[in-house]
Amino acid sequence: xxxxxxxxxxxxxLAGRDPRVLVMTAENRAAIRDLPAKLGPRFxxxxxxxxxxxxxxxxxxxxxxxxxxxxxxxxxxxxxxEFIRTDVGIAGLPVKFVGAVPGFxxxxxxxxxxxxxxxxxxxxIPGMQIVCPADDRELCACLPQVVASPAPTxxxxxxxxxxxxxAPYALGRAEVLAxxxxxAVLTAGFLTPKVVDACAILRGQExxxxxxxxxxxxxxxxxxxxxxxxxxxxxxxxxxxxLIGGLYQIVTEILVRHRISxxxxxxGLPGRxxxxxxxxxxxxxEGFTPARLAERFRAFETTR
Amino acid sequence: MSTxxxxxxxxxxxxxxxxxxxxxxxxxxxxxxxSCADVLVYLYDRVLRVSPRRLDDPHRDYLFLSKGHDVPAxxxxxxxxxxxxxxxxxxxxxxxxxxxxxxxxxxxxxEFHAGSLGHLLSVSMGVAMDAKLTGGxxxxxxxxxxxELNEGSVWEAALVASAxxxxxxxxxxxxxxxxxxxxxxxxxxxxxxxxxxxAFGFSVVELNGHDFGELQRAFAELPRRAGRPTAVIARTTRxxxxxxxxxxxxxxxxxxxxxxxxLLLEELGGAGHASLTSEPxxxx
Numbered sequence: 384x385x386x387x388x389x390x391x392x393x394x395x396x397l398a399g400r401d402p403r404v405l406v407m408t409a410e411n412r413a414a415i416r417d418l419p420a421k422l423g424p425r426f427x428x429x430x431x432x433x434x435x436x437x438x439x440x441x442x443x444x445x446x447x448x449x450x451x452x453x454x455x456x457x458x459x460x461x462x463x464x465e466f467i468r469t470d471v472g473i474a475g476l477p478v479k480f481v482g483a484v485p486g487f488x489x490x491x492x493x494x495x496x497x498x499x500x501x502x503x504x505x506x507x508i509p510g511m512q513i514v515c516p517a518d519d520r521e522l523c524a525c526l527p528q529v530v531a532s533p534a535p536t537x538x539x540x541x542x543x544x545x546x547x548x549x550a551p552y553a554l555g556r557a558e559v560l561a562x563x564x565x566x567a568v569l570t571a572g573f574l575t576p577k578v579v580d581a582c583a584i585l586r587g588q589e590x591x592x593x594x595x596x597x598x599x600x601x602x603x604x605x606x607x608x609x610x611x612x613x614x615x616x617x618x619x620x621x622x623x624x625x626l627i628g629g630l631y632q633i634v635t636e637i638l639v640r641h642r643i644s645x646x647x648x649x650x651g652l653p654g655r656x657x658x659x660x661x662x663x664x665x666x667x668x669e670g671f672t673p674a675r676l677a678e679r680f681r682a683f684e685t686t687r
Numbered sequence: 688m689s690t691x692x693x694x695x696x697x698x699x700x701x702x703x704x705x706x707x708x709x710x711x712x713x714x715x716x717x718x719x720x721x722s723c724a725d726v727l728v729y730l731y732d733r734v735l736r737v738s739p740r741r742l743d744d745p746h747r748d749y750l751f752l753s754k755g756h757d758v759p760a761x762x763x764x765x766x767x768x769x770x771x772x773x774x775x776x777x778x779x780x781x782x783x784x785x786x787x788x789x790x791x792x793x794x795x796x797x798e799f800h801a802g803s804l805g806h807l808l809s810v811s812m813g814v815a816m817d818a819k820l821t822g823g824x825x826x827x828x829x830x831x832x833x834x835e836l837n838e839g840s841v842w843e844a845a846l847v848a849s850a851x852x853x854x855x856x857x858x859x860x861x862x863x864x865x866x867x868x869x870x871x872x873x874x875x876x877x878x879x880x881x882x883x884x885x886a887f888g889f890s891v892v893e894l895n896g897h898d899f900g901e902l903q904r905a906f907a908e909l910p911r912r913a914g915r916p917t918a919v920i921a922r923t924t925r926x927x928x929x930x931x932x933x934x935x936x937x938x939x940x941x942x943x944x945x946x947x948x949x950l951l952l953e954e955l956g957g958a959g960h961a962s963l964t965s966e967p968x969x970x971x
Contacts, residue, residue: 424820429851435809435844442813442827445799446745466840469803470810474792 390542391415393523394451397530398422403447404530407440409433409454411483414542433463440478441470449477449530456482456498456539457489460505471535472508478535480505485539486573486623487657487665494656498539503628505537506601512536513601514554515572518545521598524552545576555599557607563591566684567611569634570621571597577666578621580673581680590684600630605637612643619680622651623671648683650676692899698767699728700955703928705763705776707943707951713780714942715788716756718932722863722896722923723830724760729902730828731768739770742795746824751811754832755789755801756940757861762786762794770796805838807831808858812848815856826909828857834866837875842887845916849888854910856917858889861896863923867939881920889918896921929954931961941965 388396391414398404406418407427419426429436433454440450452459459482460467471478482501489496505511512534516522519542529536532554550558560579563586570578575596582592595611597604612618618638622630631649638647650670658668666672670679706720727750731737735748752761766773771794778784785793789802798814801807811829818825835841848856860880864870871877881891890912894901902921911917925939926932929951932941943951943965950961 427816427851429847432843432847434805434840435812435847438806438809438840438844439813439816439847441799442810442815443817444813445810446814446817446821448817465803466806466809470799470806473800 388523390519390522390540391417393526394418395421397526398425401449401530403449405443405448405450407436407450407452409436409458411454414483414540415453433458434466437463437466437478438470441466441474441476444471444476444478445474449479451479451481451530453481453483453540455496456485456501457496460498460501460537464504467505467535468508472511475510476535477533479529479538480536481538481540483540485541487662487669487671488541488543488573489659490662490665491659493659497656499624499652499657500628501537501539502600502624502630506628506633508535510534511601512554512599513539514599515539515597516541517549517572517575517596517598518543518547520547521549521552524549525554525598528552528554539572541573543573543576547576547579552598555602555604557595557597557604559593559607560596561592561594563593564615565591566617566619566680567593567595567615568619568621568680569595569597569608569611569630571600571630572623574621574623574671577671577673577676581676584673584677585680588681590681592680597630600633603633603637605641608634608637609641609643612638612645615645617646617648617683619648619650619683621671621676624651626651626653650679690900695728695732695899698732699725700928701767702728702760702763703955704952705766705773706759707929707948707955709759709762709776709779710941711943711945711948714940715759715779716939717759717941718865718925718935718939719754719757719832719861719863720760721927721929722925723757723861723921724763724927725897725899726830726859726861726902726921726923727760727764728767729899729906731764733903734906735828736824737796739768739795748826748828749798749811749814751798751801751807751827751829752790753801753807753829754804754835754861757830757832758788758790761790761797765794765796768796804832804835805840808841808844808848812844812851812853812856815853816851818855819853826855826857828859830859830861832866833860833862833864833871833877833880836860836877836880837866845884845887845889848916852914853916854912854914857909858884858916858918860918860920861923862920863925864934865925865936865939869936884918884920888915890915891918891920893920893922896923897927929961931963
């Protein structure tokens with residue numbers, strides 16, 4: 384396994400190679416502490432002003448810049464939503480939004496900080512790409528393609544290390560992390576390594592699952608989803624997002640459109656905020672550890 | 688410095704006539720268009736380094752119309768400056784063109800779309816910031832309505848403009864005293880507006896937005912203070928140029944009959960005092 388670059392070193396590398404790249408933040412510096420000194424005036428901290436930050440990013444993009452806008456996912460996508468939609472979305476400007484601590488990663492913060500509706504709101508903006516890295520390496524791997532793309536893009540920040548071995552990154556293409564024909568589990572982002580581990584547990588119980596890491600939810604790899612649905616008897620979607628507007632609905636919309644009739648089991652947040660706490664305990668409480676996920680996959684498999 | 692503004696006054700009268708002609712067969716936001724017409728004419732004629740031949744010049748000045756619904760005055764100004772022919776105004780509200788109630792970039796000269804209040808101060812700041820980063824000469828001018836100052840995003844952006852020392856930014860407030868339906872001071876009082884913007888770090892000048900001499904003095908030297916954004920509070924009159932409608936709260940958006948358009952054009956030319964029979968409209 385090659386040495387994993389950090390998010391901020393990846394940004395620094397991109398900024399070094401591409402003078403269009405700027406980094407902006409609404410004083411959310413935890414992941415980018417070294418950048419002010421290294422980027423100088425190309426690091427723009429506007430203070431806790433998400434709306435102004437997004438409006439300014441649109442103005443900077445009008446002038447040919449590619450702003451990487453880093454802020455907490457829930458305040459970025461909700462407080463500044465109309466600025467994202469109206470200034471960046473309508474103009475189709477190449478602003479790159481990076482939402483920190485999405486989904487379960489807000490751990491002990493509580494519902495105010497729970498970005499579990501971010502995918503839902505961002506995918507309604509025409510032309511918006513949505514990228515969900517599975518771990519730190521995928522986060523760094525996606526950034527060059529995200530920055531090179533002319534489209535506005537939302538990246539669900541996830542710098543959690545994992546032991547996954549990834550296929551080369553291609554924006555809009557899924558990767559197959561395990562192959563089986565008993566069921567196919569579709570996921571993206573932080574929960575991907577948990578799903579892989581859960582399926583490894585099932586393999587010991589003679590239940591073989593395909594694991595599809597979708598990587599991006601817009602554009603989404605429709606071919607991979609349809610192929611998984613046709614090859615397996617059942618699909619499971621796993622997401623740290625509300626079941627409204629997220630992965631489950633993205634997948635089921637595609638299946639309906641392609642007239643593919645298979646059971647789809649949604650595992651996500653069914654219309655409520657999750658219980659805040661230490662991340663490990665949250666995952667246990669909400670049923671998203673590998674062991675708990677394996678039980679949930681198995682429970683469906685044995686009762687259908 | 689020339690103090691003969693006869694040509695500018697004639698140009699502003701033609702811009703107002705264009706706007707009045709757009710106020711039929713679907714109508715337009717006439718009141719705010721007529722209040723900012725003199726400011727726009729002055730900026731495009733005497734201040735902004737932009738012309739139809741340099742719409743893509745990265746060193747041009749940028750004007751952002753933030754309240755957006757005053758775009759008939761901008762369309763009229765563009766016609767007078769040769770950005771597009773007057774005949775195109777006949778396409779207003781036709782689905783075959785892009786001339787509608789709010790500005791968009793498909794119209795030559797429009798730098799950015801607007802319509803949702805409280806956006807373009809921050810967008811213009813991005814342009815000003817980039818000009819600073821590149822060392823370019825571009826300046827960003829942004830025209831906001833006084834009602835628009837209800838939006839918190841304007842004040843948030845003002846904090847940032849000052850903190851980032853954007854002295855190539857000029858905020859112009861079309862202080863016509865009205866928001867959509869009511870006088871600003873009866874709903875959310877803005878005064879003392881100059882002191883507020885000054886306290887936010889702007890170099891502030893208050894003037895009569897219909898007096899070209901005062902506009903000339905205010906814009907003669909920018910930035911007014913190094914390291915500070917400029918704010919120009921242009922005191923104006925809603926429906927300026929049409930005494931029968933000036934300062935009327937219920938004539939913000941109008942949809943006139945062709946006969947009423949003719950009467951108002953006569954009134955603009957100094958003849959008569961139009962008496963409108965069309966329904967006052969409130970569309971917000």
